[in-house]
Amino acid sequence: MAFYNEGDSNKIIGVGKQTLEQGAVRSGNIIETEQVEQAVEAAVTQATKDLEETIEQTIVGVSGDMCLGLMTTARVVRGNTQQVSQEELDTLTKRITESAFNEANTKILQATGNENVDLELITSTPVYTKINEKYTSRPLGTTAESIELALYCAFSPTYHVKTIQKIAKRSGLSLLAISSEMYAFVTALKFAKGAHLDCVIVDMGSDTTDIGVVFGGGIVTTQTLNIGGKHFTEGISQKMGITYREADNIKKSYAQGKLAKSESLIVQTCLQEVLEVWLDGVQLTFAEFTGVKTFSPDVYLVGGGTQLPDVLEILEKEPWTHSIPFKNPPEFNQITMADLTTKVSDATGRAQFGEFTLPAALSIVFLEMKGEEI
Secondary structure, X not given: OEEEEOOOOEEEEEOOOOOOOOOOEEOOEEXXXXXXXXXXXXXXXXXXXXXXXXXXXXXXXXXXXXXXXXXXXXXXXXXXXXXXXHHHHXXXXXXXXXXXXXXXXXXXXXXXXXXXXXXEEEEEEEEEXXXXXXXXXXXXXXXXXXXXXXXXXXXXXXXXXXXXXXXXXXXXXXXXXXXXXXXXXXXXXXXXXXXXXXXXXXXXXXXXXXXXXXXXXXXXXXXXXXXXXXXXHHHHHHHHOOOHHHHHHHHHHHHOOOOOHXXXXXXXXXXXXXXXXXXXXXHHHHHHOOOOOOEOOEEEEEOHHHHOHHHHHHHHHOHHHHHOOEOOOOEEEEOOHHHHOXXXXXXXXXXXXXXXXXXXXXXXXXHHHHOOXX
């Protein structure tokens, strides 16, 4: 996506998309760097072909197994009532970040058994601050016997960060930032749903499904399920005996309601098995969240994979939610570009499909880098 910045908001002025060859990326890992580089260049060319000026400044989002996000909390009993200084907050933030880094390394080791995966911090943002057990947004200069600070930190494997940097450089792009897509999306969504948003985010991308838990506008924790939109495409390809690309085209036509009823029934049959496996995985993922006693009933769906009508239907119809401690019966809603219009607007008319919502939200990171109040 190409954007034009208008002060405290961004306008989409170009959209580009290029389908990757099957196997070029696996579970978020870039396997065929040259193929991905060519796809990036093709998509950038599409997004900027009608523009008078060249755009080089770039923000890239990461998700799935390539983005490990977690909330870490620290509490300090000061033993005095001196005013809280910036230096004190910076020191506490550094301690929390180091603790988060150690926890992320432990999780990577548990998940992969590989102790040689180096991580880089790509996103760090406050979830909440408490002074004397009370929430505050302005701790600096207050008198405090105790300070409690919670940070959401997102890490990405160093090798993945370096690959992104290499692709950007070879594509003639100036990389401003690599950001957690979940963080950017939640930040953008708060303008529509409120700063103290409580919700669950279900983001189905190509390779994975990310589930994020948000309380008080802050991301508390995330988990990744290694089933995404491409697995539905593979299900259609295998059962109908057609190529992956043909299956992908049929899936898109089905999602947009362009197939005849008889054709739609065939596609539904092809999708059913993968849908059931995916739903079992979603249920297990909720069970793996530690430290979350109850979940918000507001569940927001985003990502290209959630555009399949069957995804919403199986979430709403199946009794899987009975074993999950939702505060109330959950309500599932698809998020579209219309929910982001406070900070991101579309001047092209081509960015209304759900797959474009996440890259649109990434433009929020640019506003933060400019120093806009987010």
